[in-house]
Amino acid sequence: MFKSFTRLAVAAAAAATMATPALAQDEGEWSGNVTLTSNYVFRGITQTDEAPMVQGGFDWASDSFYVGTWASGVDFGDGTSTEIDLYAGWTPTVGAFDLDLGVIYYWYPDAPDNPEQNFFEAYAGASTTLGDTVEVGASVAYSPEFYLEIGDAFYYAASIGIPLSEMFSVDATVGYSDFVDAGGDYTDYSLGLTTSLEGFDLDFRFIGTDDDAFDEYFVVSVSRSL
Template identity: 25%
Template sequence: MKKRAHACVLTGLLGAFASTFAMADEPASPHVLSANIGLASNYIFRGISQTGGEAAIQGGLDYSHRSGAYLGAWGSNVGWLTEFQGYQSGSMELDIYGGYRNAIGPVSYDVGAMRYLYPGSKNGGGLPGAWTTEAYVSAGWKWFTAKYSYYLSDSVFGVGPNADGSGYFDISGSLPVGETGLTLGAHWGTFNFRNVGAADYDDWKVSAAFDMGKLGKVGDGVTLGVAYTDTNAERRFWTQANGEYLGKGTTTVSISKAF
């Protein structure tokens, strides 16, 4: 009986080991789905406030494939549709994007397209719509990334018409500070609007982000951020109907959670 019991135990252990070994050898899924949600004191996009200095709730959903292909959607509340663009109603931005990213040796690259959707009701005053389409390409090396966005839509974030062919170029750097969880960032960009020279501007940003996961499991996926942004955007062009200048120097704090 003892021998039979020992044999049963040994068989069970070998079976468990074989099962564990088989699970370890199973290839990981080529599909990855992730999500994020965040709160910011101000929604700044390329130096310009999208909320007129007010807070923003934001979130997104992303799918990526092992091949490098990806798709995603991201949304936020905005304020400029009614205050700057003359919409009767509209307070949301929804971005749909897709592309392909990979690397050649130490250089990473990303090629894709994005459609910025702004649901709302125009007032019929002749101002161009806000919906915008861009194609982009970027290259990165170590801590640095350069990106160029080319606009295919007749209107570019409400600037137009006949603004297709406009472009935005930016260079950014992101430097982790050892194993502290702190990352320092810097950015400079320039926006050139075709046929609307008064809208052209440069913007710059310095930032810091802290990975709360360094403080324990409760902070996993949580990032705290602070950034200072500024522009040389022409005040007369980039001021809302309520007198808010959208390109002024601003400090923004944020918190986000990735899933």
């Protein structure tokens, strides 16, 4: 099926489903992560035909720089079974804002060649803390030739995170996919509850879009840092 963004990111998430770079250290440091999710959803669209999937990645960080890779199984209904993300970025702090500037390459090694599924994105994000606890952020990602060679595409996102207690926090994200040349723009949203237990991070998340062509999902993920 049509793939509208897959991570970060940014994302993130961004989330999902995006790899999360390790925090910068004065000296170079390796870190890893592994996740079992009930459904890999990227920018509001399932990447696994709503099936569970194992994901994981490795990062290296030094000072304000990081590089890493992240991988997941996928199911687009065309024989594509694997996504591998390669990324690098810079995380300076300017005043009260933490920045994240970088590039990411989405690689599908067993995908059909025509049209091309692999693509690059450049991304920029900023986050800050309001008061002592409320985290807010915004980001933008740009691809000069998005998935399936549909041309220019932007992805805009805004997020907020609020701790409920020492164990639980909630977060919400709203994103907008702007396909400059192809059309079909849409908005996606995510509302999550997160906690940690015995070294495992648990994420319970409701995800949807304003496009009736896509379903709404309740996703449960369990992850662990390595």
